[in-house]
Amino acid sequence: MTTPPPPTTIPGPLAWKAELMFRGVRFTDELGHAVTEGAAPNFYPYRRKTDAGPTEVIPVPYLFHLEGGGVARVRVDDNSTLSLRRAAPGAPFELYDNDTRLLGVEFVPQHAWQSHRTHDGLTPFEAGVEQLGDMVVVNVAPGCEYFRETDDGRSRRCSFCAYGRFDRRSLVLGQQPGEVALSAALLTRLDEVLRVVVDLGGPHHVYITGGSLLDPADEARRFLPVIETVRRAVGDRMPVTIGSGAVDHGDSRRYRDAGADSACYNLEVWDAATFRAACPGKERHVGRARWLDALYAAVDVFGGGRVGSAMVAGLELRPPAPGMSEDEMIASILEGTRTLLDHGVIPVHSPLWPVPGTEYERADGITPATYLRLEAATYRLRAERGRPVPSWLLCPGCSYMLLEADFDRTFGLVEGTAA
Numbered sequence: 001m002t003t004p005p006p007p008t009t010i011p012g013p014l015a016w017k018a019e020l021m022f023r024g025v026r027f028t029d030e031l032g033h034a035v036t037e038g039a040a041p042n043f044y045p046y047r048r049k050t051d052a053g054p055t056e057v058i059p060v061p062y063l064f065h066l067e068g069g070g071v072a073r074v075r076v077d078d079n080s081t082l083s084l085r086r087a088a089p090g091a092p093f094e095l096y097d098n099d100t101r102l103l104g105v106e107f108v109p110q111h112a113w114q115s116h117r118t119h120d121g122l123t124p125f126e127a128g129v130e131q132l133g134d135m136v137v138v139n140v141a142p143g144c145e146y147f148r149e150t151d152d153g154r155s156r157r158c159s160f161c162a163y164g165r166f167d168r169r170s171l172v173l174g175q176q177p178g179e180v181a182l183s184a185a186l187l188t189r190l191d192e193v194l195r196v197v198v199d200l201g202g203p204h205h206v207y208i209t210g211g212s213l214l215d216p217a218d219e220a221r222r223f224l225p226v227i228e229t230v231r232r233a234v235g236d237r238m239p240v241t242i243g244s245g246a247v248d249h250g251d252s253r254r255y256r257d258a259g260a261d262s263a264c265y266n267l268e269v270w271d272a273a274t275f276r277a278a279c280p281g282k283e284r285h286v287g288r289a290r291w292l293d294a295l296y297a298a299v300d301v302f303g304g305g306r307v308g309s310a311m312v313a314g315l316e317l318r319p320p321a322p323g324m325s326e327d328e329m330i331a332s333i334l335e336g337t338r339t340l341l342d343h344g345v346i347p348v349h350s351p352l353w354p355v356p357g358t359e360y361e362r363a364d365g366i367t368p369a370t371y372l373r374l375e376a377a378t379y380r381l382r383a384e385r386g387r388p389v390p391s392w393l394l395c396p397g398c399s400y401m402l403l404e405a406d407f408d409r410t411f412g413l414v415e416g417t418a419a
Contacts, residue, residue: 010372013068014406016095016102018368020064021351021401024077027060030084030093031074035059039107040114040131046076063108063133063400064095069409071108071133073400108133108397111202118189126172127189129197134397136194136203136238138230140186141222143170144211146281148177156281158268159320160312162357164211175211180218187229194233205392206230207264209243214285216294219244220251224258231259239392241308246286246294252301262392263298264308267291267347270336274321278359295345304344308393311336313374314352314366320359326366330374337378341385348394348404349378371403379407388413 010018025031027046035041039061046058064072081098084105095102111131118127128140144164146157157164166177174183197203208226213219223244230240239261246265247255255263268282269275276283282291298307315321316329324332333349340347351371354360382388382404389404399405408414 010376011068011410013066013070013103014403014410015368015372017066017070017072017406018372018403020066020072020075020082020095022365022368022371023080023082024075025082025084025095026078026080027058027076028083028085030086031060031076032058033089034061034084034093034107038109040110042074061107062131065106065108067104070396070406071398071400074107111197112200113193113197113202116193116196116200118192120185120189122172122189124193124197126169127193128173128186129190129193131202132207132398133400134202134204134395136197136206138190138194138206138208138226139210140173140182140190140226141170141175141210142173143167143175143177145178145214146212149214149281151280156284158281159278159359160315160352160354162355180213180222182222182225187225190226191229191233194230198234198237204238204395204397206234206238206240207243208241208260212245212281214281216245216247216286216290217251220247220254224254227255227258227260241392245282246291248294249297249300252294252298256301260302262302262306262308262390264310264393265291265295265298266310267295268310268312269315270311270339271316271321271324271332274316274324277320277322278315295340296343299344305346305387305390306392307344308346308348308390309340311347311349312352313349313371314364317352317366318360318364326370330370330377333374334377334381337381341381341387346382346387346389346393347378348389348402349374350402353401375403375407378404379411379413382408383411383413386413 041059042062046060047055050056060076061074064074083096084093085096086093093105095105114124130137143166147155147164149156174186227242240259241262241264242255242260243264268279272288275288295309316324337347352365354362354364388408394405396405396409
């Protein structure tokens, strides 16, 4: 079969997904109505002051399901010109830019298993299981040790990350700072919830992740029993991906033997100087060269196209990185994409999304136009090699803040399309 042609124009639904990712939508009552009608709720509700003074908390949906396929995160921003409307209660939802209709939208519904409570009364989220569209995410140890380690009082966490702190969620899960092993009670709950997930359906694949430990060998010690628990619970009903920090060849093999079908060790950024500056914990305790060796060794274990790495596009542009122009950034990303693909690793790129508590201000993110430009360029490299983003890593139904799966689906890159 021939390689699909590279994109020369970006179809409307794909372009508007990018706009939604970056611009968000302003709050309207329709967002609240969508949750009462069954949309999966966002982890971050909308908050506003009432006339009486107290803050009102309103649940809003988690994911748009866009006309033409694909999903996008519902990100509420009252400065956005994008908004949701419907002609009447119960009518279809539509996305508008000011008064111009763009496209029809729906919302990813809450899966039936979300109403389950464990034998000791916890929600699936409190048991470490999350719904992300067509993916079920297992995160039973979200606290990251890089947050706790400091250098001259400065945390060695990755510069863009705000979600790895040890907080109430870690406490509910029973994760203890500095301890590798997870409790038997936690694994029992995980098994219970995942068996309900399998029985009631909804997700198509499982992704296991969590906060980082300082020693790659400890990563394996922690995650091996999690993989074993997940595999026993889901059987052969869903593929299982391990998304730990990088581990060496022998531990990737142990992951596979424990039940993982694929692996994703997130390098975060290709440029070596940016990696050192933006990922100081990973640089100190693993190092870029060892991380790459781990990715390539995982290909030897799982096979080409069964290993991935998430990257954050835009870290190259701003401090703490030394800095690049946008053209230099895209050239670096393409160099990394080409190298990783040629070693059997599938990279995917989310845009830098500045959030409070990180090194970045809101204006530090890249623009939708720049993101579409680099996504079109990396698509061409995948198409030349016949390397679509595999569904175990990302599918159109779970790729809420990336575009690779959408590009592949839109332009016809599927297995067997190598030149």
